[in-house]
């Protein structure tokens with residue numbers, strides 16, 4: 001990737017699922033630092049520590065699974081619905097706005113045109129400090145999927161290559 005970057009074939013290098021330990025490893029041992037690191041990030045797993053290290057080393061955090069793929073009854077989270085009612089926005093839009101205001105780049109997925117439009121429509125309102133704090137409090141610091149540090153998960157990934 002560094003060779004492609006130096007040859008001008010790519011404009012930036014992005015990586016995915018580099019959590020703080022492996023992220024610091026690649027930052028330390030690479031010549032061209034990752035511009036972006038895509039990691040599981042949503043209201044229940046806000047990646048507060050990972051985000052801090054990425055910021056310190058000049059990498060933009062990008063969220064995969066900004067809705068946790070609907071897990072935890074995501075779209076019925078009371079705090080998201082209550083805040084959304086105030087602004088005339090859905091729980092999904094409040095969740096995306098929260099991540100955006102937290103400095104996270106987002107790639108929500110939908111196969112429905114109306115939802116894609118809804119997911120773009122988050123630039124005409126702003127969450128206040130109390131609302132941000134309320135949503136920050138939902139963080140468990142845990143994955144809703146799996147740990148990339150678990151050797152069993154790594155073995156499973158290897159099996160699908």
Ligand SMILES: NC(=O)c1ccc[n+]([C@@H]2O[C@H](COP(=O)([O-])OP(=O)(O)OC[C@H]3O[C@@H](n4cnc5c(N)ncnc54)[C@H](OP(=O)(O)O)[C@@H]3O)[C@@H](O)[C@H]2O)c1
Pocket residue numbers: 016017038063064065066067068069070075092093107108109110111112115116118119
């Ligand atoms: N780098 C990695 O390791 C990694 C891992 C996982 C995913 N990703 C990427 O991350 C992106 C995000 O996708 P994701 O699949 O992880 O999940 P996600 O964006 O967290 O959630 C997608 C789910 O939310 C629903 N949804 C979307 N917008 C909605 C809305 N406004 N209201 C209600 N429901 C809504 C979708 O249903 P409908 O589609 O039916 O609307 C779908 O079931 C994708 O581009 C994916 O490729 C990367």
